[in-house]
Amino acid sequence: MNAISITVNGQQHSVEVSPDTPLLWVLRDTLGLTGTKFGCGQALCGACTVHVDGEATRSCTARISTVAGRSVTTIEGLSPDGQHPVQQAWLADQVPQCGYCQVGMIMSTAALLAKNSAPSDADIDEALGGHICRCGTYQRIRQAVHQAAAKHSSSETAAPAAAVTGGSR
Amino acid sequence: MSTMRTPNNKSRREFLKSSAAGGAGLLLAFYLPTIASAADASEQNFHPNAYIFIDPQGDVRLVVTRSEMGQGVRTALAMILAEELDADWSHVKIEQGDYDPQYGDMTTGGSMSIRSTWDPLRKAGASARDMLLTAAAETWNVSKDECSATGASVIEHKKTARKITYGQLAIKAASVPVPKDVPLKDPKDYRIVGTKRARVDGQHIVIGEAHYGIDTKVPGMLYAVVARPPVFGGKVKKFDAARALAVPGVKKVFEVPAVEMPPLFGEDRKPDSGHQHYLWGGVAIVADSTWQAIAGRRALTIDWDNGPGAEESTEKQRATLTELLKTPGKELKKIGDPDSAAASAAKTVEADYETPFLAHMTMEPVNCTASVRDGKCEVWAPTQNPNGMATALASVLNLPQSALTIHITLIGGGFGRRLCIDYGVEAALVSRAAGTPVKVIWTRDDDIRHDYYRPISHHRLRAGLDSQGQITSWLHHIAAPSTDSTFVGGEVPDTGGTEIAGTGLPNGTVPNYLLQQSFLHTAVPRGYWRAVDMNWNHFAVQCFIDEIAAATGKDPLALRRQLIATKQKPAGEADNEGDAPVNVDRLLGVLNLVAEKSEWGKPLPAGRGRGIAGLYGFGSYVAHVAEVTVAKDGTLRVDRVVVAVDCGQVINPDLVAAQIEGGVVFGLTSALYDEITIQNGQVQQTNFDNYPMLRIADMPKVEVHIVPSHESPGGIGEPGVPSTAPAVANAIFAATGKRLRRLPFQTQELAKL
Numbered sequence: 008m009n010a011i012s013i014t015v016n017g018q019q020h021s022v023e024v025s026p027d028t029p030l031l032w033v034l035r036d037t038l039g040l041t042g043t044k045f046g047c048g049q050a051l052c053g054a055c056t057v058h059v060d061g062e063a064t065r066s067c068t069a070r071i072s073t074v075a076g077r078s079v080t081t082i083e084g085l086s087p088d089g090q091h092p093v094q095q096a097w098l099a100d101q102v103p104q105c106g107y108c109q110v111g112m113i114m115s116t117a118a119l120l121a122k123n124s125a126p127s128d129a130d131i132d133e134a135l136g137g138h139i140c141r142c143g144t145y146q147r148i149r150q151a152v153h154q155a156a157a158k159h160s161s162s163e164t165a166a167p168a169a170a171v172t173g174g175s176r
Numbered sequence: 177m178s179t180m181r182t183p184n185n186k187s188r189r190e191f192l193k194s195s196a197a198g199g200a201g202l203l204l205a206f207y208l209p210t211i212a213s214a215a216d217a218s219e220q221n222f223h224p225n226a227y228i229f230i231d232p233q234g235d236v237r238l239v240v241t242r243s244e245m246g247q248g249v250r251t252a253l254a255m256i257l258a259e260e261l262d263a264d265w266s267h268v269k270i271e272q273g274d275y276d277p278q279y280g281d282m283t284t285g286g287s288m289s290i291r292s293t294w295d296p297l298r299k300a301g302a303s304a305r306d307m308l309l310t311a312a313a314e315t316w317n318v319s320k321d322e323c324s325a326t327g328a329s330v331i332e333h334k335k336t337a338r339k340i341t342y343g344q345l346a347i348k349a350a351s352v353p354v355p356k357d358v359p360l361k362d363p364k365d366y367r368i369v370g371t372k373r374a375r376v377d378g379q380h381i382v383i384g385e386a387h388y389g390i391d392t393k394v395p396g397m398l399y400a401v402v403a404r405p406p407v408f409g410g411k412v413k414k415f416d417a418a419r420a421l422a423v424p425g426v427k428k429v430f431e432v433p434a435v436e437m438p439p440l441f442g443e444d445r446k447p448d449s450g451h452q453h454y455l456w457g458g459v460a461i462v463a464d465s466t467w468q469a470i471a472g473r474r475a476l477t478i479d480w481d482n483g484p485g486a487e488e489s490t491e492k493q494r495a496t497l498t499e500l501l502k503t504p505g506k507e508l509k510k511i512g513d514p515d516s517a518a519a520s521a522a523k524t525v526e527a528d529y530e531t532p533f534l535a536h537m538t539m540e541p542v543n544c545t546a547s548v549r550d551g552k553c554e555v556w557a558p559t560q561n562p563n564g565m566a567t568a569l570a571s572v573l574n575l576p577q578s579a580l581t582i583h584i585t586l587i588g589g590g591f592g593r594r595l596c597i598d599y600g601v602e603a604a605l606v607s608r609a610a611g612t613p614v615k616v617i618w619t620r621d622d623d624i625r626h627d628y629y630r631p632i633s634h635h636r637l638r639a640g641l642d643s644q645g646q647i648t649s650w651l652h653h654i655a656a657p658s659t660d661s662t663f664v665g666g667e668v669p670d671t672g673g674t675e676i677a678g679t680g681l682p683n684g685t686v687p688n689y690l691l692q693q694s695f696l697h698t699a700v701p702r703g704y705w706r707a708v709d710m711n712w713n714h715f716a717v718q719c720f721i722d723e724i725a726a727a728t729g730k731d732p733l734a735l736r737r738q739l740i741a742t743k744q745k746p747a748g749e750a751d752n753e754g755d756a757p758v759n760v761d762r763l764l765g766v767l768n769l770v771a772e773k774s775e776w777g778k779p780l781p782a783g784r785g786r787g788i789a790g791l792y793g794f795g796s797y798v799a800h801v802a803e804v805t806v807a808k809d810g811t812l813r814v815d816r817v818v819v820a821v822d823c824g825q826v827i828n829p830d831l832v833a834a835q836i837e838g839g840v841v842f843g844l845t846s847a848l849y850d851e852i853t854i855q856n857g858q859v860q861q862t863n864f865d866n867y868p869m870l871r872i873a874d875m876p877k878v879e880v881h882i883v884p885s886h887e888s889p890g891g892i893g894e895p896g897v898p899s900t901a902p903a904v905a906n907a908i909f910a911a912t913g914k915r916l917r918r919l920p921f922q923t924q925e926l927a928k929l
Binding site: 024025028029032035036037039041042043044045046047048049051052054081082083085089094097098101103104105106107108109110113131132135136138139140141142143144145146147148149 | 245246247248374375377378379381382383384385386387388390391393399424425465466467468471537538539540541586587588589590591617619620621830834835837838839840841842845863864865869870871872873875877878
């Protein structure tokens, strides 16, 4: 196994893995970046979505050899403070239920908005059509995408309790 | 429940040890009963299972002994506590409790979490507030009656304009005796309960810092996948590990033994019960990374002993179920003289319905991390059933409960799958054999092909009508494999047990009634799938009510109103054991509300239609109206689903709406797409391509309307699901005149030739 060089969230890493290893497992098992989720392993559900050179990419089928030398952004690197407009909109609309698919949804939405600042419903269907939310949060997702696009950040919800600790996170 | 006390020194010490804050403060242990154990809640039989801790900094901590899987239980339980405590919401913090036998039942299921904690949490909060008031009065040397809580973790003495914080009072309050029978707030004074509050864990989720079971990493941990018998009940005959071991990173390949597992919920099980609750074993591949383990499994060759299950197929099962409906089933309920009434009916309406096996397909695939070494077992489990997992681990590993540590992680979707404990036992066996901590990950294929499935079911409904079109007799014959029998054996309990929820509405509204069940033997394991049996029974009943309406020229809503009005007040039975009897006014209330909000009766263009269905279940009343468009080529689109909910006192209306929105999607996915099929004893579906889910483009507009109420809270996780499919089926009929009686809908039948 030869070392493969990749850049993740601005940091360069050299990883010694088989070249057919999907980026997903390099992120999760090798680099410990578990924000990116495993859902299907076949690019059918979108839970593993990251950005490769700014493009929304399913990391579960992207072999590490194909991303060598390219720039990968994961949820951990989407914004320095967790305050990306998409993240803010997701909170304002209280989108997540179990939350497992939402990181992928957020990454695809961020990639969409980077190219299209005012997506139509059809644009949203296209950008998020490859994603599955088993909890069924689609109505709020659509609302949050429009809200993020409008950079409308008002929230009617009260502030959450400050923290969740212990084994709960 | 006045069972409350300050904990003994040992548990207090343990709590402090586990608490990040440390230091002294007010600690109140209290008892959270479940329905099963509520009767035992007494001073003599006391097991604290949740804790409030107020530290000198003013932080209020609550140890939650339920599992968070997206329903918002951590937020809701904290809101209940903070309300009665008059705590500053921003200072309430949640800790997830590990499994501990002293907590009692920690199961998260049956839409029970709020129902089982509502009273004890309020009483705990109120008692703690009362102790703080006592401490404040003593501090100021004034009458306690002159002190009041401001709602911001502060006690004030208005006369002298003095204020003191809960943090400042915490140590003094800890020495105040726990009061008895502290009055609870009048709902009109609620500041937190009933308001929209953001989820306490939302921020972690959107930044990718929420840690699910699958994100567990412990020192020295290896990764594993398991090759499991492709046929239910099959076993490993022999295997050749050589090629798998040659894959870089693969450390060990070994057989996981087949083991018998105890019942899930501590039920009785006879030695010869014929239950099917086994881990069927397989071959584990342990590696340095998940991908290497998967690659190792691909290289492995295994010879399976498939067993008799290999003879099964969906085709044969459906034929057997059809056959079973031809002869009378076991009588579960009988009112009046249904045979005579049916024989003398002026008109008979009859219809058969069917629903398939279904998988849970949680987005976080099944997984568990375990470390079994030196006579100890520690697991990190996304589980809804810590008690059942502990029982199984102790039994299979032959360890005492005291040797077990079960960390309950955040769960990426439960829906009942994680009430089963197979994956925890398996991970423990793999870790024990590997001699290291191991994370066992199930691929999506593993997950869908080794689930505990919502059972296949066929139904025959037959109604006798008199010359005026009034229903004089009602037969409901269910043919299905029992869910419970997977775990405890037997066929159907005399009462139908948990298998007959959703049959309830006509029962008690027609003079002659008969409920029968026939049992399908199958090796396919059955499990608890969001709203369980209410799904398939309710589908048949709610569609059939519409068929009678059509046969008698009545409006489907009008017929429902008429049926409900004849139900005796306050008699009537609950569909679920432990639920209160149906309140017909509340059921009528949600039907009327959903009719109003959906503009029931307002004409729609050709090709469009509305359908209605309503239920009482899990302590709540929920009614749906679905609006659909059917194109000439049969393409079905669900445009809008309006839902009216009366779940009693709402804790957080946003969580209620979210659960109903999600319930509608869950119900639609099952109605429109999904079917687990069996061929040669194996599940044929492998992933989301052949077991599709509703996606964003097909999401209908969902509107949720909540009835204001101060009745005891009802459940909300499940009751949004069952009415979805029948409401859509009834809407399809309204749009096309065509009845679809099989799930998932065979929409090709809607194409106009």
